[in-house]
Amino acid sequence: MLKSPKHVHKFRQSFLNDMWKCPEYGRRKHAGLIDEQNNSDFVRGNSVHNSIEAFGLEWLHEDTQMPLATVLELGQRCFDEESADPATKWRNKPEVVLEQVNQRLTVWYEKVLPLLQRPSSVEEKFKILAYEDDVRQIFMTGTADWIEGEAGDPHARIIDWKNPSAKPRDEWMYRRSNLQSIVYTWATGIDRFMLCHLTNGDEPHWIEMGRNAREHQALIDMVVGLAVTLEANLPALPQQWDSWFCAEQWCPAWSDCRGKYITEDIKDLGQPILTISEKEEVSI
Numbered sequence: 273m274l275k276s277p278k279h280v281h282k283f284r285q286s287f288l289n290d291m292w293k294c295p296e297y298g299r300r301k302h303a304g305l306i307d308e309q310n311n312s313d314f315v316r317g318n319s320v321h322n323s324i325e326a327f328g329l330e331w332l333h334e335d336t337q338m339p340l341a342t343v344l345e346l347g348q349r350c351f352d353e354e355s356a357d358p359a360t361k362w363r364n365k366p367e368v369v370l371e372q373v374n375q376r377l378t379v380w381y382e383k384v385l386p387l388l389q390r391p392s393s394v395e396e397k398f399k400i401l402a403y404e405d406d407v408r409q410i411f412m413t414g415t416a417d418w419i420e421g422e423a424g425d426p427h428a429r430i431i432d433w434k435n436p437s438a439k440p441r442d443e444w445m446y447r448r449s450n451l452q453s454i455v456y457t458w459a460t461g462i463d464r465f466m467l468c469h470l471t472n473g474d475e476p477h478w479i480e481m482g483r484n485a486r487e488h489q490a491l492i493d494m495v496v497g498l499a500v501t502l503e504a505n506l507p508a509l510p511q512q513w514d515s516w517f518c519a520e521q522w523c524p525a526w527s528d529c530r531g532k533y534i535t536e537d538i539k540d541l542g543q544p545i546l547t548i549s550e551k552e553e554v555s556i
């Protein structure tokens with residue numbers, strides 16, 4: 273009789289990103305210890321994303337393209353749904369966020385859509401066994417926003433919609449280490465992965481990344497290491513402070529982690545912890 277493995281892991285691509293941003297944050301989220309509050313960035317991103325998804329599904333299944341006016345109506349409806357939670361944390365006023373949704377959908381329609389092919393899949397989920405031995409099975413899961421063509425077709429590509437405030441500053445970092453592109457090219461067998469950033473500007477911003485079998489081998493090696501770490505069931509993992517994410521406005525674990533110590537009253541203690549200044553000359 274076959275023995276079932278002791279550990280069965282299901283890693284979403286976004287979980288790998290969480291571990292990358294901060295292992296301790298990833299651990300807490302994986303263990304269900306974090307209550308993530310809705311915020312205006314999610315409202316904006318989900319409204320744009322869901323409207324493009326609806327457009328893509330209709331194009332895929334009916335071979336028709338809905339007009340821009342319908343896409344903007346969809347954006348409004350998604351915005352209403354996404355912002356219905358009264359606990360939503362607004363980083364911008366709701367009317368500004370709605371305006372950003374309209375502006376991004378218009379840019380998408382006018383400047384991105386003319387560059388697209390009819391998709392072969394939209395928001396298709398995958399769950400694939402990535403690794404197995406006597407001790408563990410590791411499945412990887414995810415959802416690709418938009419795929420054109422099939423594996424083996426040199427023009428096939430995967431496209432992912434992003435909604436940041438501004439275009440990324442360090443493109444080379446994306447090309448070097450973007451995890452999503454490695455996971456999705458591995459899962460689909462399609463080598464080309466493109467990020468389309470819809471920002472507050474009038475032009476979309478694209479980054480294309482080609483991935484290959486060597487990077488996929490490295491990915492499997494990385495997830496096995498992650499599985500081994502989680503199997504140890506450690507009560508804490510390294511805290512990644514050296515990141516934009518480790519701050520009150522971004523990390524939902526902040527107040528229960530580093531933020532327990534870095535509180536407002538620290539400014540009253542007279543310690544120079546929060547002040548940094550460059551000095552040309554220093555006197556004793």
Ligand code: SF4
Nearest residue numbers: 294297511518523529
């Ligand atoms: S507060 Fe910083 S160290 Fe703590 S979980 Fe968040 S990112 Fe990690």
